[in-house]
Amino acid sequence: MSINITAKRQATFRRFAEKPLDLLVIGGGIVGSGVARDAAMRGLRTGLVDRYDFAYGTSSRSSRLLHGGLRYLEQGRVGLVHESSVEKKIVHAIAPHLGQPLGFIFPVYKINGRPLWQMRIGVKMYDLLCNGRNFKPSRGYTKNETLGKLPQINTAGLRGSVRYYDALTSDARLTLDTLRSAVRSGALISNYTRFTDAKRENGAWSCEIEDTLTGEKLALRARAILNAAGPWSEKIPHSAVKLRLTKGIHIVVDRKRVSVAEGEAVTMVEGKRILFLIPWGERLIIGTTDTDYDAKPENVRVDLEDIDYVLHTVNTTFPSVNLGRDDIISSWSGLRPLIANRDGTPSDTSRAHQIKNPVEGWWDIAGGKLTTYRLMAEQAVSQIVRHLKFAAKPCRTAKEPLLPADEAAPYSGIIPPAYGEAAVRHYVENEWAVSLADVMMRRTSWHYYLPDMPARAAEVAGWMAAAAGWPPARLAAELADYAKEAAKTYPASLTPV
Structure with missing residues (x-):
């Protein structure tokens, strides 16, 4: 430095x-x-x-959603849904640059899940648990209306769909x-x-x-x-603390691979799991899985079994898409630190704090x-x-903006900032970035969003070396350390596009 x-x-x-x-x-x-x-x-x-x-x-490895949790409503965890629904609106209010409202289309099929009329009631309850003021009102769609929204959707047994609102963020x-x-x-x-x-x-x-x-x-x-x-x-x-760690992975593909209406995501069901297909600028984030994890947290990585599970779910929901491993631009794997309870599946474990x-x-x-x-x-x-017994001021975190608007832009948002040396210098000088991975994975998400990452990583390392005063040996070490971190996000048989 x-x-x-x-x-x-x-x-x-x-x-x-x-x-x-x-x-x-x-x-x-x-x-x-x-x-x-x-x-x-x-x-x-x-x-x-x-x-x-x-x-x-x-x-830095979640689904990047501010959500009440429609699945938790079905599980009867009404208090958790209410808490989360109110909080998603608060976070959107105090950090509007990090809260993009999204409509989630949830296809309803004859062969599994609840009937369409129950789902329509469910999403209206979801609105009410947001103190009746969700980002936009939920609604139902007929089969034909659903096909207009999702032309590549699996039509076998399709009854229609519902749409409800949550928000996308950058964790x-x-x-x-x-x-x-x-x-x-x-x-x-x-x-x-x-x-x-x-x-x-x-x-x-x-x-x-x-x-x-x-x-x-x-x-x-x-x-x-x-x-x-x-x-x-x-x-x-x-x-x-006694924890039950569960692992979730996400993949990132080009947005053009699946036809989704502007400003809307898709909720997919696979067994007890709900997976999301989320528009993210020019990309789609798809996930997540939910499996028990017992190794060291710092060693969590994406496995081919995880990749194939997510691809199978997408291709079942959108058969004509035929998404494959070669379509994957990037991926990540993270852990949920849930309160220990070995009863039931990971998806059954409470998300309460x-x-x-x-x-x-x-x-x-x-x-x-x-x-x-x-x-x-x-x-x-x-x-x-x-x-x-501290004479503290009242809590103001629900009302006071996270940052003034001029401090948030242009280097903080849901979509990665413009690729360039100015951004790198900002993160080194103002946001405690020490390593190449700090910038590539957490400050910018360039690692997950941009193509040609090996070449770009070398260029970013050069910019960091200039900003932080690295000697040549440090630059080489940073590239090696970054490659080790990147290896956890790409299975051995996958390489960046």
Whole structure:
């Protein structure tokens, strides 16, 4: 890194020890970021660390949806659907650049699922659970109207369809912009910083953190600690979290391969699973799977079995498309850190969140959904404020915009920013990008969106080297590390287009 950027990072790291923190957050995914923003806005001296990059785990590998969860309504989880439906509208209001309303067309068939009249009632209930103010009203379509919307749809047994509304986001950008908002309110944040341990003494925690890039260690004091490490939560010292990790993969193909109306996505059913076909600029995101996962979270990868399952579902729903492995531009695999419950299939496991205070001054937060991150943060910070007897300001995260509009554009949005050196320099100088993968996968999503990635990666690495002051050896190492990360997103027999 350049001298200025290195010095800036080191200065931030050392500020953690200048005076005691009111709250130390472990984990820079969407939930930890939401907690840091809420706590800082209420006046707590707040610090956040993540041993990897921000949004490295689940928070850059989801379906990228803000949704109430129509499937959860069928499962009778009305409270969860209401919570999520209200929150999706709040996130859209505070971050309009990261909330694009989408109509989801759900085909209804004679041979499986519920009858069309029940589905029409169901989507009207879905609207009501959004306090009666969804993005647009739901409606039903006849068979002929459905064919007009989806001309390639499988017609065997087709009765019609329903349309309901949710929204598309960028999970990683939502995380990063939440962190930018937290920093504006005074939070200290540091990626590639590992929480090593803590000891409770004299009414506070004595903690040690380590900068994994330099090896520098630092002792600090914190009145409270919140563990929001997602799939890694169980492994954090003092954690009482018990998780059931489930894996979901997505593939990305050219939008022209499946004919979908502008501004509309498709909900597909395969057994107990619901999969989505989501327009994303010039691309389509298709997923997701839901299978148990027991290995290290950082090793999760896309397998050919996952790929073939998704392709089978698409080709069953759209037989004439005949989508194949060669059509895949990119793919990703992520983990859901669900509250442990080995009963039933992964799809049956609740997406509800849990906030626990197992020992004095320590909180674990786990489960939940991308959509409800703000509410989870509000509830957790409220508990911590009461425990600390802190004269906090009221929670304002549901009303105050995430960022001023001029700070969001042009480098934060649902569609990747324009490819170029100016964007790379922005992320290095203003958004804590340290590695090539930080820029390619999380700051921009270029890795998932653009063709010719090997050539582009070398060019982006050159731009980063200029912005961060990398020597030639560092540039070569970054390209090698990026190739290892990329290998997890492409099965061995698949290569980028």
